[in-house]
Amino acid sequence: MPELEKLQLRNVSHVYVNDHGASLAVDSIDLTIRAGEFVSFVGPSGCGKTTLLHLIAGLLKPARGSVLIDGKPVSEPSTAVGYMLQQDYLFPWRTIRENAELGLKISGRLTKEGAARVHGLLEELELGGTEDRYPHELSGGMRQRVALARTLATEPEMMLLDEPFSALDMHIKLQLEDLVWQTIRRRGQTAILVTHDLAEAAAMSDRVIVLGRNPGHIRLTVESPEQLRSIPPMETRRHADFQAVFERLWSELDHEEQLTSELEERGGQHA
Numbered sequence: 001m002p003e004l005e006k007l008q009l010r011n012v013s014h015v016y017v018n019d020h021g022a023s024l025a026v027d028s029i030d031l032t033i034r035a036g037e038f039v040s041f042v043g044p045s046g047c048g049k050t051t052l053l054h055l056i057a058g059l060l061k062p063a064r065g066s067v068l069i070d071g072k073p074v075s076e077p078s079t080a081v082g083y084m085l086q087q088d089y090l091f092p093w094r095t096i097r098e099n100a101e102l103g104l105k106i107s108g109r110l111t112k113e114g115a116a117r118v119h120g121l122l123e124e125l126e127l128g129g130t131e132d133r134y135p136h137e138l139s140g141g142m143r144q145r146v147a148l149a150r151t152l153a154t155e156p157e158m159m160l161l162d163e164p165f166s167a168l169d170m171h172i173k174l175q176l177e178d179l180v181w182q183t184i185r186r187r188g189q190t191a192i193l194v195t196h197d198l199a200e201a202a203a204m205s206d207r208v209i210v211l212g213r214n215p216g217h218i219r220l221t222v223e224s225p226e227q228l229r230s231i232p233p234m235e236t237r238r239h240a241d242f243q244a245v246f247e248r249l250w251s252e253l254d255h256e257e258q259l260t261s262e263l264e265e266r267g268g269q270h271a
């Protein structure tokens with residue numbers, strides 16, 4: 001039986017238009033992500049990682065091509081897609097419970113069951129007992145877990161994670177990677193992680209998409225070996241086969257950096 005296609009990008013290009021003119025941010029992206037797959041986007045700054053997430057979330061419309069979720073074109077943001085960012089965006093004047101319930105409240109789904117689900121999520125994410133406290137009383141890692149609870153409460157089928165761990169200390173970051181991975185896997189959600197951390201991408205994903213820039217395009221895909229896919233990121237990092245995946249990504253991005261600076265140098269000589 002063919003595996004279920006959750007997300008399809010078909011020949012997607014995006015152009016930003018502003019006072020300085022038009023610029024092609026991503027060009028001719030073709031990509032299919034299976035239901036339940038965990039994929040990462042890595043690549044140099046400006047290669048279009050966030051633009052792709054915004055297109056998938058329905059926050060931007062492609063200039064060309066189409067974005068399909070479950071075979072249907074994405075035309076606007078939907079609660080089927082959850083978004084988690086580097087900043088937690090908790091409201092300081094709301095309690096932890098109120099912050100975690102916000103996604104449900106905004107989408108008009110804060111029922112008794114919804115509130116119970118939020119309570120359960122806060123317990124699951126080891127935030128039990130913090131419900132009546134305020135964000136400033138919590139550590140950065142705890143705040144990110146509240147943001148995760150808020151996103152999960154709306155029961156999205158797909159999670160978009162835009163550098164959600166990059167502002168955290170290494171120790172907390174490793175713990176949270178594990179927690180997020182386990183939570184997503186348990187729910188069978190499809191996930192896309194944007195990160196600058198190649199080890200994080202290699203440890204968390206089934207597949208890493210390496211993007212290049214000027215304009216953003218897919219350079220190559222690195223599949224994680226089968227034996228690494230079913231184990232959590234912290235264990236993956238200790239596995240004998242992990243280093244090879246990391247090295248592959250490292251050498252590709254190193255190559256991309258060299259290529260870009262050569263092109264920039266040549267551009268400079270012609271100027």
Ligand SMILES: Nc1ncnc2c1ncn2[C@@H]1O[C@H](COP(=O)(O)OP(=O)(O)OP(=O)(O)O)[C@@H](O)[C@H]1O
Nearest residue numbers: 016017018023025044045046047048049050051052
């Ligand atoms: N609102 C905008 N208006 C004009 N150009 C934009 C806008 N947002 C992004 N861009 C341009 O589009 C390209 C892709 O940007 P994007 O933010 O998607 O890249 P990124 O890979 O996420 O970068 P980073 O790793 O630095 O976050 C860049 O050249 C960027 O300058």
